[in-house]
Amino acid sequence: MAYPNGCEKQGNEFCGLCCTKVEHFGVKFGSKEILHDVNLHIHCGELTAVIGPNGAGKSTLLKAILGELKHSGNLNYLDAADQNTGVPVIGYVPQHLDFDLSSPLSVMDLFAAGNSRLPAFAAHSRSLRQKAMESLARVQAEHLHDQRLGNLSGGELQRVLLALALTPIPDLLLLDEPVSGVDQPGMELFYEMVSDLRRRYDLSIILVSHDLPLMARFADRIVYLDQTVKSSGTPAQVFNDPYVTGVFGRIAVPALPKGQIIDLKDGV
Amino acid sequence: MQNWLPFEWTQYHFMLNALLAVLLVTPLFAILGTMVVNNKMAFFSDAIGHSALTGIAIGVLLGMGDPLLAMLAFSIILAIGISNVKARGRSSPDTIIGVFSSTAVALGIVILSREGGFAKYSNYLIGDLLSISVSQIMILTAVLLLVLLFWSIFFNQLLLVSVNSSLARSRGVNVRVVEIAFSIIVALVVTVSIQWVGILIINSLLVLPAAAARNIAVNMRQYHLITLLIAVISGLSGLICSYYWGTASGATIVLCASVLFILSLFGKTKSI
Secondary structure: OOOOHHHHHHOOOOOOOOEEEEEEEEEEEOOEEEEEEEEEEEEOOOEEEEEOOOOOOHHHHHHHHHOOOOOEEEEEEEOOOOOEOOOOOEEEEOOOOOOOOOOOOEHHHHHHHHHOOOOOOOOOOHHHHHHHHHHHHHOOOHHHOOOEHHHOOHHHHHHHHHHHHOOOOOOEEEEEOOOOOOOHHHHHHHHHHHHHHHHHHOOEEEEEOOOHHHHHHHOOEEEEEEOEEEEEEOHHHHHOOHHHHHHHOOOOOOOOOOOOOOOHHHOO | OOOOOOOHHHHOHHHHHHHHHHHHHHHHHHHHHHHHHHOOOHHHHHHHHHHHHHHHHHHHHOOOOOOHHHHHHHHHHHHHHHHHHHHHOOOOHHHHHHHHHHHHHHHHHHHHOHHHOHHHHOHHHHOOHHHOOHHHHHHHHHHHHHHHHHHHHHHHHHHHHHHOHHHHHHOOOOHHHHHHHHHHHHHHHHHHHHHHHOOOOHHHHHHHHHHHHHOOOOOHHHHHHHHHHHHHHHHHHHHHHHHHHOOOHHHHHHHHHHHHHHHHHHOOOOOO
C-alpha cells in the first residue's frame, strides 16, 4: 500500500507526524488584499475543514496552495523526521467542473490524461487501465470506467475526481466544496468515504465546505477563515468560539468521541 | 470507367494538387478542432482568421511579394496578446476577442482599400484551393507534422486544462504555457491555410467536424477518429462537387461538413 512519502519512511501506518505548513500566506488581486498572514499546520491523518463567509478567500487559499495563484509566504512539507521535503504532492478535487459536460471524455480518458505519457486519444495501456481500476475501486466506482463524464450524477462525478486526486496518493489532498450540488445522502456518503480514506492512507486533507453540521461530524480540525485565520481548533472549540457563533449561530457538535460507531440496532 | 464514375477531374494537375492540399488541410483542422471546441476557443480562432487581413496589409506596406511572413508574425503576436489579456483581465473573453478582432479587420480593410484597390485581395476572403503549388503543399506537410508532434506531447495537458485549470495545475501542468502554445499553434495553422480556405469560412472548417463528432463520440479516441473522418469526407466530397458545380472549393467543403453536422444530430448520444 502506498503512503505519503514521509509516513512511508517512518514505516508507520498512522504516524501523524508529517506536516504541511502554510506560513504567512498572502494573496492580492491588484491592490485588493484577499488573504493575509494565513498560517496553517496540517498533520497527516487529519481532516481540516476551512469554513467562513462567502468571499472570505477559501477557494483562493486552495488555489494559492496549488501554486495557481501568486502568493507571499511559504508552503513547506515536513516528513516524519522533520526534514523539509520541499513541495508536497498535491491532489485536488474541484468545486464543480467548469467545462461543457457534452465533451466526449470518458472516465478512463481522464485517468489517461492525468497519469499517462500516452495521449488520451490513443488506446489506453493495460497498466493504466489496471491503475485506474484500482483507484476507482477505492471510491467504489469501478463500474463507471467507460462512462462519459457528462453521464455521471453529481455524486459519481465527485467520487471519480476523488479517485483521480488519490492517484498517486498525495501528501496533501485539497477538496474545494466537493459536494456542492449533490443531494444529502450523496454528501454524507462522500464525506464518509473521505473520512475512511484519510484513516486508511493517512492523508492530510484540507476541505473547504459550507456544510457546517457535517463538518462538525467529520472534521478533526476546523479553521474559520475570513481573509486570515480568525479561529481554529477542534470542531467543539471553533463552534463554541463567540466570534464564530456570532456569524453562524450555534452548530450542534456531536457529543460522541470521534471514530465511535453508532450501532443503530441498539437504538439511540 | 470514366463514363460512369466522376473521375474526369483527375486529369487536371491543379485538381490533383488541390486534392493533396485537402488531404493535408482537413486532418490538420480536424485535430486542432477537437480542442478548439473543447476549450471554447471558436471565437478566438475566428478572430485569428480575420486578423489575417491586417497581416496582409502589413506585408503590402513592407513591400513583400508574399505577405505570409507578415501574416504569421501578426497572428502570433495577436494570439499571445489575446491570451495574456484573457489571463489577466476580469472581463469576458468574448468581449476582449471581439475588440481585438474588429480592430484588426478594420485596420486591414483601411490599409488595403487605399486608392480603391481592395478587389485584388478578395481571393483571401473566399480562398483559392485550386491555385496551390507544390512548394506550398510542402509547407502544409511540414505544418501537419509539427502539429502531430505537438499533439502527441501536449494533448494530455491540453485536455486537463480544458477540464479544469486548477485540476490541471494539481497534476503539474503549467496552464499558461500550454494555453499560449496552443493559441500559437492555432494561429500558425489558420494563417498558413487562409489563402486556400478563405477568411470567411476557415473557422467553420475548424469547428464543424469536431462539433459534429461531439454529438456521437463517447470517448477521446472516438472523438478524434470521427472528427477526422467527417473532415476528410467533407473535404473530398466538397472538392469534387465544387469541380462539377464550378463553385468555390472552400465553401463547398464547409457545406458538406454542415450536412454531416446535421446528420450527426440524429445520432446524438442520449446524455445531452
